Amino acid sequence: MTILAVDVNRVESVRNIAWLSTEAMYREVTLTPKPGLVDGENNGAHRDMNITLFMDSITAVSPWFIRFFEQGKATADSPASQTLLAIRPIGLACEQAMFNATGGVNTHKGGVFSLGLLCAAAGRLVKGNKLLSQRNLCREISAMCAGLVDNELNRIGQAKTKGEHIFQSFGFTGARGEAENGFVTVRRYGLPQWEKSLREGLSEQDALLKMLLALMAANPDTNVLSRGGLKGLKYVQRYAKRVLSIKNLSGEKLRKALIKMDNALIEKNISPGGSADLLAVGWVLSHYPA
């Protein structure tokens, strides 16, 4: 038992989840070319964001990740739902820090929510001397978010946020649904594609780009829905699947296909921001055993 406790904490200090969360945000935004998204080459389908704004946003939100982790630890002996209650004020304060840094632009609302949950889940596991694995982290998040969709989407009256509007118009549950189901889109589609790419000898950059495509092909992304409706969502999902089905897709061939897709999404004014957030989640999870 003591040995396990030491091991878990050692793994946590080596692969510090708060550090990984910040690094994941950097890797996501600098990854290029990303269809419809802000990257090192262009601002995708966005007029109010660029890569510098994302860097400012990351600087503002990164000191908060350790607080999610610490709060997860502090509430580890209580039911998982208590951890969510305890981290929500931190989440809102972190969102506010992001808005202050970006002049009110929503760069990382979804990222803060998803990575904040991951950090808190890690805190609970570490305090409970439990192994930090993809499965345990996602189970913990699912337990922390049990009932979130029902309480916050099913039972509200007038929709205020975009996510609430999308739920009322289409029934898609967005960032809350992904968290409550334990990031099933990441675990079922994103991570298997990442592992396959690495097994095939692709570079980490190419593996990340293909993980993004796998996420875009499956994710009911509320960002895509809010700008492109159901037609836009189907378009993005089919396009991503088509690109992924190209044989020997890596290097220049992959880059060319993604640039073409970027132009198509810019033309349609569509941005898969939810999949960008899930990419960051996938990259963090990839550092832990299944």
Ligand SMILES: CC(C)(COP(=O)(O)OP(=O)(O)OC[C@H]1O[C@@H](n2cnc3c(N)ncnc32)[C@H](O[C@H]2O[C@H](COP(=O)(O)OP(=O)(O)OP(=O)(O)O)[C@@H](O)[C@H]2O)[C@@H]1O)[C@@H](O)C(=O)NCCC(=O)NCCS
């Ligand atoms: C729970 C909240 C996060 C709920 O927010 P909301 O009701 O707005 O719900 P969603 O739309 O579902 O989600 C918010 C953001 O989550 C990202 N997202 C969307 N779909 C998914 C998905 N399927 N899986 C995962 N994540 C998803 C997405 O964020 C990214 O896109 C953002 C840019 O979006 P937007 O403002 O719409 O920008 P534009 O398209 O440019 O707008 P226009 O130009 O068209 O006007 C960017 O932020 C990315 O991160 C969604 O935006 C929540 O707000 C909440 O409760 N917060 C409190 C904090 C908290 O509880 N923390 C505790 C846990 S840490």
Ligand SMILES: Nc1ncnc2[nH]cnc12
């Ligand atoms: N690179 C990016 N571009 C646009 N929206 C995003 N949300 C998270 N990352 C993003």
